[in-house]
Structure formats: C-alpha cells, structure tokens
Amino acid sequence: DAKTTQPTSMDCAEGRAANLPCNHSTISGNEYVYWYRQIHSQGPQYIIHGLKNNETNEMASLIITEDRKSSTLILPHATLRDTAVYYCIVRVARGKLIFGQGTELSVKP
C-alpha cells in the first residue's frame, strides 16, 4: 500500500487560503489521491480526489505534481468551520481507504 506523509498540524488565518501538503512518493500509476476531512466527533467527509490532473470542486482544489509524488489541497478562503483533521489517502484496490494520521488544521480568527 502506498503511504502518505503529512505535517502533523497547521494554522491558517480565517479568510486566507489554506495549503495542505502531502507526500506520496511511492504512489503507483493507477492509484488515486483522495482527500477527506474529519471534524471533531464526526465521521470523515470526502473532499476531492484526482489521478494526474489538477482538480477543483466547490470545496477545494487539488494540485498534483507532474511526477505524482506529492499533492497540495487548497481551501481558497478558509473559515472557522474548516477546522478539522485533513487526511491525504492513496486508494488501494477494491476501494479500501488507508488513512494516515492526517494534518490538524486550525483556522484562527
């Protein structure tokens, strides 16, 4: 299973962009990068996923490097409600998600 490395914690000012990095240097060619987040005491919530190209949806943007060894999740205008643990996941066969420890993002007023 491909592994991911993320910073343990990050701070971001409310209204600013939050850029969350993830290293997945052992990713193989057909493995997607998924991002989920978990707000305290809730189940994880899907944010976005990508394979090779950059992706954007109503929640975030995902930038994947050309060699696919790292990616960055961008929350363009962070709010206090974005405070959560963010997980970068490289999906394996049959849909099983392998979570790491994630990045605890604190959005501060």
Add this chain to the structure above:
Amino acid sequence: DTGVSQDPRHKITKRGQNVTFRCDPISEHNRLYWYRQTLGQGPEFLTYFQNEAQLEKSRLLSDRFSAERPKGSFSTLEIQRTEQGDSAMYLCASSLAVTSGKVNEQFFGPGTRLTVL
C-alpha cells in the same frame, strides 16, 4: 436524512460482554465498509462487503469480531468478550462499487463510540 446512520452512537460495556453495532448505508450503495478509530489516530480498515458478500477482512479483525450484511442492506458488527483495547470509535461507510475504473467516494456515518470498562 438519507445519509449513513449508525446505532447506537455510544456504548459503554464491561469487559467480557458482547456488543453489537448496526449500520444502515445509503440505500443504493452496494459497498459497505467498517473502520475503527482510536484517539489521535486515523481510521483503520476492518472489513468490507459488496452486497451481502464479505470480500476482505483486515488482520485487525480478530476472531472475536464478526460482521454480517445478511440482505445486502444494513450491516452488523459484533464484538464478543470485549476487552479494554476494543475501546474506539467504530465507523461505517458506504459507496457504490467501482465500475469501469470509476472510483466512488465513501460516505461515512457518525460512528459508534465504544467504551469498555
């Protein structure tokens, strides 16, 4: 609410007792997953079903753990002879199966928090 639901939300039990948790997935989802999460850690995969068939079990799932999805809809996770180390949040998720290379997101329930005294 048409999301994934889990029952109970909280369970406190004494060591050695059996407990059972229920998960109701989103109705059209044929994949159902169970994960376990301990404090400060990310969720860990336990097992998953496609329809009623249990297709994979993690080595974390000792023989005290059993999961079923008898009619391909709701699922139960039973822990026999609970131990203090079983204390965790048990999360259920559902999704559509992967078809033609399309990868589908998993929708998680709120979890059942188990405390074994």
